Amino acid sequence: MDMRQVDGMRAESARFVADVFASVPRREQRAKGDCYLRMLILDGRRKSIAAMPGRLPDGDEQNLQQFVNQSPWDPQPVRQRIAKRVVPLIGPDAGVVxxxxxxxxxxxxxxxxxxxxxxxxxxxxxxxx
Known part of the structure; x- marks a missing residue:
């Protein structure tokens, strides 16, 4: 996806972030989650915190590093919300450990x-x- 396509999905992305990150206590953390998700869906080979912030105007490496590694929010409810949205779409028949x-x-x-x-x-x- 390029920036134009990501901008076109801004409203849908905002609804997704509001749902998935509802358990994250602070508004600033949810905003960083939104930025992080937009960076993940953009074109680009490297998906590291160092490489991704330059792809978005609101991308800030230090803020994203703190969001991913240091912010005090529980990732388990976020993973569960993502799984509830993804499983019906992909219909997995089995899991592999x-x-x-x-x-x-x-x-x-x-x-x-x-x-x-x-x-x-x-x-x-x-x-x-």
């Missing part, structure tokens, strides 16, 4: 041990997530 592990060198890092590593498909020294 996969381990999340990454190959690592050395044994001094936290959570690194000899274990099954899904990324390699075998037993190896890996970090669990």
């Amino acid at each position: 996969d381990d999340v592990s990454f190959a690592q060198d050395g044994r001094m890092s936290v959570a690194v041990a000899h274990q099954y590593c899904g990324a390699l498909g075998k037993q190896a020294t890996a970090r669990s997530r």
Whole structure:
């Protein structure tokens, strides 16, 4: 999506944000949530906090970093609201549970041990997530 398409969806996006972020206590946090979601749907390969703010006029890297990493709001109700909206649209028949592990060198890092590593498909020294 480009900026014109995102601007055209502004009202729909506002309704979505009001519903999904209803559990977030502060208005400023909900506004940052709106900005973050608009950045996620914009075209662009990198979806990192560092890369996305330049794509929107109201994108501010520090504000978004704080919203995602430091704001005191519970993400669980937000995830539940998103799931309630998405599941009827995609109608999943099954869920897949996969381990999340990454190959690592050395044994001094936290959570690194000899274990099954899904990324390699075998037993190896890996970090669990």
